[in-house]
Amino acid sequence: MKNATFPARLPSAHHPGGRLFVVGTPIGNLEDITLRALNTLKTADLIACEDTRRTQKLLNHYNIRTRTVSYHEHNEMTRAPELVLEMEQGSSIALVSDAGTPVLSDPGFRLVHLAIRHKIQVVPVPGPSAMVAALAVAALPMNEFIFTGFFPAKRSARRKALGALAGFEKTIVFYEAPHRIVECLRDVHEILGERELVIAREVTKLHEQFLRGSITELLAFLKKTPARGELTVIVGPGAAPEAGGGDGASLREEIERLKASEGLDERAALKSIARGRGISRSEAYRQLQLEKSTEKEPS
Numbered sequence: 001m002k003n004a005t006f007p008a009r010l011p012s013a014h015h016p017g018g019r020l021f022v023v024g025t026p027i028g029n030l031e032d033i034t035l036r037a038l039n040t041l042k043t044a045d046l047i048a049c050e051d052t053r054r055t056q057k058l059l060n061h062y063n064i065r066t067r068t069v070s071y072h073e074h075n076e077m078t079r080a081p082e083l084v085l086e087m088e089q090g091s092s093i094a095l096v097s098d099a100g101t102p103v104l105s106d107p108g109f110r111l112v113h114l115a116i117r118h119k120i121q122v123v124p125v126p127g128p129s130a131m132v133a134a135l136a137v138a139a140l141p142m143n144e145f146i147f148t149g150f151f152p153a154k155r156s157a158r159r160k161a162l163g164a165l166a167g168f169e170k171t172i173v174f175y176e177a178p179h180r181i182v183e184c185l186r187d188v189h190e191i192l193g194e195r196e197l198v199i200a201r202e203v204t205k206l207h208e209q210f211l212r213g214s215i216t217e218l219l220a221f222l223k224k225t226p227a228r229g230e231l232t233v234i235v236g237p238g239a240a241p242e243a244g245g246g247d248g249a250s251l252r253e254e255i256e257r258l259k260a261s262e263g264l265d266e267r268a269a270l271k272s273i274a275r276g277r278g279i280s281r282s283e284a285y286r287q288l289q290l291e292k293s294t295e296k297e298p299s
Contacts, residue, residue: 018087020095020115022108024127027099028205030061032128038062040125044094048083050107054098071095073107080111087120100129105149105175131173134200134232137210141237145171151184158184162191172235178227182219186262188235189215190276194257196236202229216261223261251288 021040026032041047041064048071049055055068071079083093095102095111102108115122135142146165151158151174165172172192176184181199188195197218199211207229211218215235251273258269274284 017090019092019121019123020083020087020112021092021123021125022102022112023094023096023125024101024129025055025058025096025099027128027130027133027203028208030058032204033058033062034125034127037125037127038064040094041066041096043092045091046083046086047094047096048079048111050097050102055096066094071107071111076107076110080114083111084114084118084120087115088118094125101127104129104131128204130175130200130203130230130232133203134198134210134234135171135173138198138200138234139212140171140196140198140234142171145173148172148174150175150177153180155183155187159187159191162187166191169238171237174233174235176231176233178229178231181227181231181233182222185215185219185222185233189219190272192235193238193276194254195238198234198236199227200232200234201227203232205229216257220261250291251284252291255288 021044023037023040024034025037041059041062044066047055047059047066047068049068050070050072052068052070058064059066059068069079069083071083087093095108097106097108100106103112112122131147135145146168148161148165151161185197194214194216197211197213197215199218201207201209201211211221213221251270254273255266255269258264258272259266262269264272270284270288271281274281277284279287
């Protein structure tokens with residue numbers, strides 16, 4: 001590629017002196033930290049923390065005395081330029097979140113972006129991730145997957161985000177809060193259809209737990225046993241749609257599942273299924289009557 005050209009906005013040289021280290025820290029078990037991460041935290045001039053109190057517990061455990069400063073979603077607009085200025089003056093700064101890897105569903109993007117714009121070297125120091133840990137033991141296909149972080153808390157926005165994934169038939173991974181998990185899974189079931197599911201709870205912590213089953217089965221379980229702690233949800237691949245539409249299950253089967261898992265009557269269940277399949281309620285009713293008449297025909 002002799003004639004290849006590169007954009008001028010991608011410089012080959014970094015700002016001398018200062019560097020930004022993006023450091024992965026434990027997500028529960030304090031022993032899940034690399035020697036490189038510990039050395040980086042010890043030798044940095046400053047550690048930018050999502051919550052200085054939580055990070056201080058980790059630092060105390062490993063007898064690290066590096067100065068800390070807060071960096072979170074509520075102060076990043078003003079704090080990011082301040083930290084960049086320090087790095088331009090030669091300081092090395094380690095960026096950490098409360099748990100796991102910064103930027104991945106955690107604060108940090110603005111600082112990383114600004115540092116790169118100012119030609120400051122940004123160095124990844126890999127560490128734990130609840131998403132990766134959960135995927136490793138989910139036993140669901142992971143050669144292709146999409147990670148969505150947290151879906152919007154507002155139901156209409158969440159359903160819109162899920163609707164954009166309706167045609168994605170690979171594994172989907174997201175985080176969810178325990179008080180929203182049932183409502184979220186109802187939307188997942190309606191929009192994406194029945195799928196295999198793994199819910200990883202409190203990964204690497206004392207009460208680590210993995211729940212496995214269909215969406216319907218785990219919805220029924222969570223209604224009786226409310227979830228606690230941080231949740232990583234892995235939704236298995238969807239089945240390729242059949243020529244007649246739907247996810248392969250009959251309307252009667254879908255109705256019975258919804259009646260059992262969510263306590264809906266037949267009318268409400270049919271309305272929910274119609275919305276999930278993208279058809280009118282009258283069309284769903286027509287298909288249901290056709291199924292019933294077919295079942296009555298002698299073989």
